[in-house]
Amino acid sequence: MSLAPAIEVRGLVKKYGEKVAVSGIDLTVERGEIFALLGPNGAGKTTTVEILEGYRSANSGDVKVLGFDPATKGAAGQRWRNQIGIVLQSTSDAADLSVIETISHFANYYEKARDVDQVIDEVGLREKINAKARELSGGQRRRLDVALGIIGSPELLFLDEPTTGFDPEARRSFWDLIRTLKAEGTTILLTTHYLDEAQALADRVGVINDGKIIEIATPDTLGGRNNAPARITWLENGRVQEVLSQNPTEEVIKLSQKFNGQIPELQVLRPNLEEIYLRMIGELK
């Protein structure tokens, strides 16, 4: 039996009154991949994700998440939620409950809940199991959110801006956690404002602007990034010299011959994902 794609969206439209938030989105996310949805605030990103999560209903279009219409009401809709995990943006609920109390309680909701202890270890909250949620740092609180998102062993995990407010170290270890989940076979739909995060984690990224998907590609090829000219800079005559080249290797060899080996302060820069992205959404020329 071949499984339906994790997410399959055709012609999704969502209006709030007169305002069109999402105007005809097509999107397919395969099983097992990490897909990052990028886009400025108000682009329709949150609306799209909340439709996929079953929080909102679409005006038109065909939406299938794990082969199921998330807008389905009643018991069937509830059952479908056994297969998904949702990590919402900044939360402050259950502040008076401890980490272990909250996670063990949520484990009861699911048909095939994971082992509570294993989840606690995986998210790195072992030392905080008896701490109340209100006593946790921002990063620890986020880890608790992820624990609640994965306790039901979801096939598909939604992560909404999971590392906002993290310090660099916390972000790195969070990324490792996400990679572990992927290695276990979890499909992940990630929304983030951090382009380095998308670069580090995502198999594919989709850029959404004005309610439309502009492009879907791997982080390395988005916006023709792989073919964009590289910028080579070096120091010569006391000044930083710069050249744009489609063929940077050749350029570097030439320079190396010119300097007889070592090129002073050599840098070869490919446009990073952030530059490409900003150019795509029209913020950078």
Next chain:
Amino acid sequence: MNSLIQVIRIGLLRTKLELKQFLRQRESVVFTLFFPVILLFIFGSVFKDTIAPGVTFSQYFVAGMIASGLVNTGFQQLAITIPMERDDGTLKRLRGTPMSVTSYFIGKALLVTILMIIQTALLLLFGTLMFGLNLPTSPTLWWNFTWLVILGSACSTVLGIAFSVVPKSGRGASAVVSPIVIILQFFSGVFFVFTSLPTWMQQFAAVFPLKWLTQGMRSVFLPEDFATQEVAGTWEIGKTAIILVIWLVAGLIISIRTFKWSRE
């Protein structure tokens, strides 16, 4: 069948969790459980007049406080805490899980029931010890007391859930809900003798359940012949039951139809 058992099981687990959270918030414990007792002390100590042969105002007031305690713990508490849970993400998170909304309601209803039992017991205890409240002696009166508490608390619970869609935010909920409860208490004969209120106030209050609940509690705790002092000249027990049932059914339908997981 299996899934019904699961819904109830989760409902009971939610009750445990709700109770745990409630007891850890010291302000809400004091406000919800002890506020009626504190009011009892203040009013009972200030107004010691006799309002009819053998009936003091404090006795009259205790009966009213037991009734309005049901409104405080059910209606007021739920109509304030549910909007707060809508704001802090509790409801949105639950909505994203396979948990059934029925389990959530079971959790709330049982939490409120437990709190009402504790509170009513406290009021009965302090009422009898300090303010001359006479506990009913006949089984009929105890039976009336029991169904009044059950119907009253069920009514109060469903109306609290129904009203939880009204406050626009969790922070503003208390400002919307509390005045309604206080005004109803004034109009329904909790703080004043009902018959001493202007007629329009009495008629207004007669639309709402609290007036009937307080009257019902008086029928349990005051001497039988005090009935002649009531507006109708009798305790109107049957009418009270009917009105409470109508509110219960209406509240149930409204709460199921209008309950909102999020603020859109």
